[in-house]
Amino acid sequence: MLDFLYYPVSAVMWFWHQVFGLVLGPSNGVAWALSVVFLVLTLRALMIKPVLSQMRSAQKMRRLAPHIAELRKKHGKDRVKLAEETQKLHREHGVSPLGSFLPALVQVPVFIALLHVLRYFNRPGLSFEQNAALPNYVFGPDEVRSFLEARLFGAPLSSYIAMPQNLLDSFGAHVDRWHVVVVAVPLILAAAVATHVTARWSQRRQQLDPATPGAGIMKLFPWLFPLGVVAGGLFFAFPIAILVYWLTGNAWTLAQQHLITKKLDREEAALPPVVAVAESARGPKPGQKPVAPRPGAKPVTRTHVAPKQAAPKQAAQHPARKEAAPKQAAQKQAARKPGSPRSKPVRTAGTGQA
Template sequence: MAPLYYVISLVLVGWHNLFSLVLDPEGGMSWVLSIIGLTLVIRAALIPLFVKQIKSSRNMQLIQPKVKELQKKYGHDRERLAQETMKLYRESGTNPFASCLPILLQMPIFLALFRLLDHAADGKAKGVMTTERAKQFGSSEIFGAIPIKDTFLQPDGHTTVMVVALFLVLAMTATTFLTQRQLMSKNMPADALSGPYAQQQKMLLYVLPVVFAVGGIAFPIGVLLYWTTSNLWTMGQQFYVIRNNPAPGTPAAKAKEERDQAKAARKGTAVATVEVEPEPEVQRRPAQRQQPKKQTRSQRRQAGQRGAGNQNHPGNQGNQNDENGGKTQ
């Protein structure tokens, strides 16, 4: 545990130095915020592992139909079924225990923080902490009356400690349950809810909250703050992943498809509105009727004489005779 003491104390002291610029260095709030800062650093460092966990969980869901086929084929031979199932896991690059890795890796950090706070309560320095800082950390209080080293079982006569500890235990238990239930209800297809993987998830859904609730009453206030903050981070991180990159064939995938279609429809309507927007009409004046030019009396007389002359022309008379002759014949 010695390396973990150094790492955790280094992060705690770093955050404490930062918050001491605006808060009382000896006050409990600066140390409480330092614990929350430690949680954020640890969870940010575990993001690659969380991504691996999501991929493994998705692969487990996708291969459930093949697992069911193996169960039908080798249901009479449990040893052969186990061998073929593990072979399928290896071929698909799936680890059935990947969902437990973030919790398993956080447990040593969790215990190291517990021991670090326990030693600080006795004025003992661990890691990079000095004796003075260890005493400040061990005797720090929140709201001026709740020591962060006290537990629900050992409130040192403070009723408020029991109330706050019970609240944090319930919050830790509820966030653990809701995080696991969110994964099962939104990011698991219907086929995956009846296989062995689903049984494992259901077991974790109910067992882990009970374990944390029973053990939480013995944890100091500072440790409960760490675990509750870590659960809130997990729940928010998982919500983001499920919403934006859900597993295929799940309720979350259907919801995302509906959101994408609605978004595309809104964009399509906006584009269509721009395309069909009518152009501004150009007002045109109606064409004016051209009036005939005025003629003098002599011009009108000459025009009438020209018309009469055309009628008496020999060619016109010949045409009339031909027509009359044709009619006579």
């Protein structure tokens, strides 16, 4: 049913096994483990662009935090209105709170396909020889036998802790369950810790808003994912090769997040600050009567106005006026004294009138 996933995943793994098998030997357990590791690296390298888009979206969410806090103050009692306004704000700025989990969701089909391919190397109900005689998608019978004979620190790569004893015995008398436990348990613990650190770091960078639908469940993801790894490794059919896949994927994620975060921080430092909330959107001060805005009036933002400086004296503004000021004062003073020649009326030329 999912052959469109099984064949590509098995083809990538086959290619890397051919590369490492030439150097280490086709049945070497390290060669097979490295083929799983580089399968992860190949798939994750193809996902760098969507991961970068997701982390940019999370960066926008952090920049919108003051706006969301303002909406929370305004609609704190109306949870439905708060959720509507928050979603509207997210749409206006082109961000999605659920976008940070899309890369992880894309990996789920790949994980299912790899689990299916690895389990088909050792199919339940068949003996070692029967499995070694059957192909496994792009792997031929000889390559299936090579995988079944591969050991990683003494444990078969296709084995798991809860494997039935009859299947475990099919690997040979030199393989014991304790060989599987000694190799699988450290891988399970390391994969669980890496999963927790990766999910927690991603959630802290995203700063998920509590008003977002499903935010409460998302906060549990850093704990649910590691528990899934532990349960799958201890009680379900998670082969050692799957644990290698899981550990490699989380190690890649930690390194990728560290490098991309530095890049995004440099981009954010060059961005202008987010526009402040308009003053008309703020509530009135305590005791102040709210005033309805006029129709068509633009929202006014609160700005700082510098104090107005006192204008200089008029006499000091222009040099000509500064020189004429003493003469004008003397004329006014002479006009007030009776009998002064300057106080006599001056005849206007050509009129004969005073």
